[in-house]
Amino acid sequence: MTQIDLTWGDILTLHGDALVCPAHKHLICGRGLSAQVFALGGEDLAQQCKKQPECAVGEARITSAFQLPVDYLLHTVTPQWSSGDQWGTQAIKQLRHCYESVLGLAGKKGLKHILFPALGAGTNRFPHAIAAHEALEVLNEYSSQFDQLTVCLHSPAALGEWKRVERRFFMV
Template sequence: MRPIILTWGDILTLHGDALVCPAHKHLICGRGLSAQIYARGGVELVTQCQLQPECAVGEARLTRAYQLGVNYLLHTVTPQWSSGDQWGAQALQQLRHCYENVLALAEQNGLKYLLFPALGAGTNRFPHAIAAHQALAVLTACSGQFEQITICLHTPAALGEWQEVKQQFFSV
């Protein structure tokens, strides 16, 4: 099992085989990180995304990354956090599917160095501790299949929450 790297900063400055992009179901420019990725990816990215089939919540799609510091983008549609109401369990399962399907697609395409944002914890409002637990449960189980998995958080505070979850539940 290889360690999962937790860091904070601008994920778009990092290098790897693939960057995971929080996506809209039609792979169009969304909000937050998605908007930044599409802005840097350019017209070629938009054109390739238009050729992709619709992507349901939890599914993943692969495209080239064009002007970004990676070769590929792994797009996945994250669920909306519903504040733990009656649909909360479904949202948690869908978030896990995002990670599982991204990892399966990466493995199918021989991608070994993956960059993840905190899926669901941005504009979809999952609390970081909950998002971290779902992510780390899946990523820890599969980390041996990849050379490096990096999770890049947007703030030092978010990094602290992820580190706490990792230490409490996923330390060996």
């Protein structure tokens, strides 16, 4: 049975087959985790990303990881949270599609251990409870195709929120 591991710390120090990177549609250096990934990946990563087609919100692209402690980067463009206004439902669907796109690419590539940040919950400001619910629903749906899926949160408080969602909605 696949393990979905919720943890906190520096995702860039973890080992796995691939790391999921929140991305800009042109796969250029963004903010937050994206900026850290590009700093570690260096010019080789930037050059490989330039060769990729534009990536719409919810889609994903794969590149080599270069100097990072994983083999591949799975880039996905996350939606911006708009405070739950009339576009909130669309943003939630797009966030869900980010996870589906990433896992689809990972499955096609035969990757077995994927490292996820809290997609959308960083600079794009999704509330952790909403981000966790969508992520865990999709991760549970696809889990049989992988050996391990790790979600690494940036703080103990974020980890606590994700664990509360996991207990409430996904534990039998």
